[in-house]
Amino acid sequence: MSIKVNYNNVMKHAIGEQGIPEIEYKSHQLLAEAAHAKVEAGRGKDMQGWMDSPYNQKEVVKQINATAKRIRKTCESFVVLGIGGSALGPIAVFTALKHLYYNELPKKVRKGPKFYVIDNVDPERMNALFDVIDLDKTVFNVITKSGATSETMSQYLIIMDMLVKRFGDKAGEHVIATTSEFKGNLIKIAREHNIETFYIPEGVGGRFSELSPVGLLPAAVVGIDIAEMLRGAREMDKKCKTNNMWRNPALALATIQYISIKSGKNIGVIMPYADSLKYIADWYAQLWAESLGKEVDSEGNKVNVGQTPVKALGVTDQHSQVQLFNEGPYDKVITFIEVGNFRNDCTIPNGCESYPDVNFLCGHTLGELMNSELFATRYNLVQRHRANYTIYLDTVDEYHVGALLYLMQLQTAYAGAMFDVDAYNQPGVEGGKNAAYALFGRKGYEAKAAEINSAKADDDKYIIE
Ligand code: PA5
Numbered sequence: 001m002s003i004k005v006n007y008n009n010v011m012k013h014a015i016g017e018q019g020i021p022e023i024e025y026k027s028h029q030l031l032a033e034a035a036h037a038k039v040e041a042g043r044g045k046d047m048q049g050w051m052d053s054p055y056n057q058k059e060v061v062k063q064i065n066a067t068a069k070r071i072r073k074t075c076e077s078f079v080v081l082g083i084g085g086s087a088l089g090p091i092a093v094f095t096a097l098k099h100l101y102y103n104e105l106p107k108k109v110r111k112g113p114k115f116y117v118i119d120n121v122d123p124e125r126m127n128a129l130f131d132v133i134d135l136d137k138t139v140f141n142v143i144t145k146s147g148a149t150s151e152t153m154s155q156y157l158i159i160m161d162m163l164v165k166r167f168g169d170k171a172g173e174h175v176i177a178t179t180s181e182f183k184g185n186l187i188k189i190a191r192e193h194n195i196e197t198f199y200i201p202e203g204v205g206g207r208f209s210e211l212s213p214v215g216l217l218p219a220a221v222v223g224i225d226i227a228e229m230l231r232g233a234r235e236m237d238k239k240c241k242t243n244n245m246w247r248n249p250a251l252a253l254a255t256i257q258y259i260s261i262k263s264g265k266n267i268g269v270i271m272p273y274a275d276s277l278k279y280i281a282d283w284y285a286q287l288w289a290e291s292l293g294k295e296v297d298s299e300g301n302k303v304n305v306g307q308t309p310v311k312a313l314g315v316t317d318q319h320s321q322v323q324l325f326n327e328g329p330y331d332k333v334i335t336f337i338e339v340g341n342f343r344n345d346c347t348i349p350n351g352c353e354s355y356p357d358v359n360f361l362c363g364h365t366l367g368e369l370m371n372s373e374l375f376a377t378r379y380n381l382v383q384r385h386r387a388n389y390t391i392y393l394d395t396v397d398e399y400h401v402g403a404l405l406y407l408m409q410l411q412t413a414y415a416g417a418m419f420d421v422d423a424y425n426q427p428g429v430e431g432g433k434n435a436a437y438a439l440f441g442r443k444g445y446e447a448k449a450a451e452i453n454s455a456k457a458d459d460d461k462y463i464i465e
Contacts, residue, residue: 002340002393002394002395002400003236003249003391003392003393003394003400003403003404003407004249004391004392005249005252005253005389005390005391005392006389006390006392007252007253007256007389007390008389009378009381009382009386009387009388009389009390010256010260010333010387010388010389011025014382015382015385015386015387016385017385018330018385018386018387019385019387020256020259020260024259025255025256025259028245028255028258028259029245031255031258031418032243032245032251032254032255032414032418033243033245034417035251035254035414035415035417035418036243036248036251036414036417037243038417039051039410039413039414039417044203045203046203046424047203047204047205047208047424048203048413048424049201049202049203049204050203050204050205050208050209050211050212050409051237052201052203053201053204053211053212053230053233054211054230054231054233054234054237054402054406055234057212057216057230060198060213060216061216061226061227061230063198064198064213064216064217064220064226065220065226067176067196067217067220068217068220068221071112071113071139071221072111072112072113072221072223074137075113075137075138075139076107076113076114076133076134076137076138077113077114077115077116077132077133077134077137077138077139078112078113078114078115078116078138078139078141078218078221078222079116079117079118079129079133079138079139079140079141080115080116080117080118080119080140080141080143080218081118081140081141081142081143081152081155081156081159082117082119082141082142082143082144082152082214083119083120083144083149083151083152084119084149084206084207084286084290085145085205085206085207085208085209085210085214085286086143086144086145086149086152086178086206086209086214087117087119087143088119088207088279088282088283088286089209089210089214089215089283089405090117090143090210090214090215090218090219091117091119091279091282091283092210092279092280092282092283093210093215093218093219093224093229093401093405094115094117094218094219094222094224095275095276095277095278095279096276096277096279096280096396096401097219097224097276097396097397097398097401098115098222098223098224100275100276102114102115102222103115103116111223112221112222112223113138113139113221113222114133115218115221115222116129116133117218118155120151121151121154121155126155126158130162135162135163135166135174136166138174139174139175139176140156140159140163140174140175140176141175141176141177141178141217141218141221142155142156142159142175142176142177142178142179142186143177143178143179143214144178144179144184144186145179145180145184145200145204145205145206145209145214146179146180146183146184147179147180147183147184147185147186147187148183148184148185148186150433150436150437150440153185153186156175156186156189159175160175160193163175171193172190172193172194172195173194175190175193175195175196176195176196176197176198176217177189177190177195177196177197177198178197178198178199178200178213178214178217179197179199179200180199180200180202181199181202182202198213198217199213200212200213200214205424207286207287207290207291208287208409208424210283210405211229211230211233211402211405211406216229224398225398226398228397228398228399228402229398229399229401229402229405230402231399231402232398232399232400232401232402232403232404232406233402233403233405233406235399235403236250236402236403236404236406236407236410237406237410240407240410249407250407250408250410250411250414251410251411251414253389253391253407253411254410254411254412254414254415254418255414255418256333256389257307257333257411257415258415258418258419260333260387261305261307264330264331265307265330265331265332265333265387266306266307266308266331267307267308267309267310267331267332267333268288268307268308268309268310268332268333268335269309269310269311269312269321269325269332269333269334269335270284270285270288270309270310270311270312270335270337271311271312271313271314271317271334271335271336271337272313272314272336272337272339273313273314273315273336273337273338273339273370273371273373273374274314274337274339274342274370274396275313276339276396277337277339277396278313280337280401280404280405281311281312281313282311283405284309284408285309285310285311287408287409287412288307288309288408288412289306289307289308289309290426290429291412291413291415291416291423291424292305292306292307292412292415292416292419292421292423293305293306293428294306294419294421294422294428295427295428296421297419297420297421298420298421298422299420303419303420303421305419305421307333310332312325312334314336314370314373314374314377315369315370315373315374315377318373318377322377325381325386326380326381326384326386327384330385330386330387332386332387333387333388333389334381334386334387334388334389335388335389335390335391336374336378336388336389336390336391337390337391337392337393337404338371338374338390338391338392338393339371339393339394339395339396340392340393340394340395341367341394341395342366342367342370342395343395343396345365345366345367345368346365346366346367347363347364347365348361348362348363348364348365348366348369349362350362350363378390391404391407434448435448435452438451438452439452
């Protein structure tokens with residue numbers, strides 16, 4: 001396993017008063033052990049079905065690979081319809097593991113369909129999609145665990161209407177559903193239209209579902225080795241079997257974040273130094289925010305915990321947010337993701353000898369520049385007593401990406417246990433969902449609609465036209 005975490009720079013010995021004294025870190029061993037025990041006790045149960053994902057999908061992987069093989073042969077475009085945990089994982093893994101201009105490559109180089117993820121209900125984006133795909137040669141993968149999410153179901157209805165108009169009772173052949181076997185409407189609709197379906201296990205929630213058919217089918221369709229991703233997750237799981245926070249990387253990271261958050265570091269920056277990992281930051285932001293941002297603990301006490309994730313990209317954000325990270329409030333922990341070996345590199349050519357201020361770049365590679373800039377940024381942050389840690393990946397491949405995702409899922413689960421909150425629910429998003437249902441006149445939401453209609457109107461005094 002060539003993933004390592006280096007958290008020297010959150011410790012007092014590196015960043016002084018802003019850091020965690022070793023004695024304080026050690027004093028959390030019991031809490032860490034308890035969190036580890038709680039997560040292990042829940043393995044495979046309730047909403048912790050995701051911990052079984054690396055182990056129990058042999059058959060599913062076979063089926064997914066068979067379907068993917070067929071799609072790769074016959075389709076020109078593969079479109080994921082989903083939102084939140086049903087979209088962010090597929091985007092992150094596709095970007096991490098495929099050519100960064102994959103869709104622009106000629107078909108014989110791609111060897112698979114073009115790949116799109118429509119994770120919003122912006123009408124312009126939806127219509128733009130119809131401008132670039134050929135309906136005859138497209139498969140739509142509608143992904144929703146609940147089988148009820150308004151955004152995804154709206155997209156599905158628009159697509160299905162077009163498909164039925166074009167293909168009649170064969171419309172279902174152009175759709176694959178990924179959903180719960182037991183809940184929601186999508187499964188019923190899928191059966192009605194003879195739509196091929198993959199099931200999301202009951203104990204696997206949206207943001208913990210990338211290593212289930214939610215992520216595995218889209219990945220396999222673009223030619224990603226999903227068995228290897230699961231192997232990476234298994235290896236990470238093994239590494240995290242110990243409850244010793246000096247040896248379990250996910251437990252160490254959960255513990256340092258717990259201590260940091262308790263001491264007022266309410267912002268968690270996630271900053272990969274690789275374009276391929278840019279959307280891992282988006283995926284992690286949802287995982288961390290939606291899992292830990294909670295009003296009450298397990299006993300119903302009001303706690304209002306959480307850490308606001310901020311996405312950044314190295315080196316791009318060195319010319320943007322890093323100014324704030326260096327000189328703004330001491331309210332952040334920065335997570336760097338470093339890649340040891342880029343899959344290919346670019347040498348900066350010689351030939352600028354008469355301009356020494358440019359010539360110093362010549363003969364080096366862009367990979368060297370990227371990682372030197374990471375080193376320099378991290379060094380500067382340490383000089384300014386700014387808390388940061390690094391997750392180091394030897395290279396970006398299926399194995400390491402599977403391991404990284406699992407590491408972050410475990411870190412989140414341990415942190416949830418430490419804060420004693422339910423990392424698997426999201427009651428905070430229900431209010432907005434219900435209000436939207438009421439505005440759309442959904443049956444059963446009449447009282448909400450009345451409440452909205454009687455709400456105090458905005459005061460014109462605070463509106464400037
Ligand atoms: O993490 C979660 O559970 C959510 O973000 C969901 O993924 C999101 O709301 C979409 O839900 P569904 O897959 O049911 O459409």
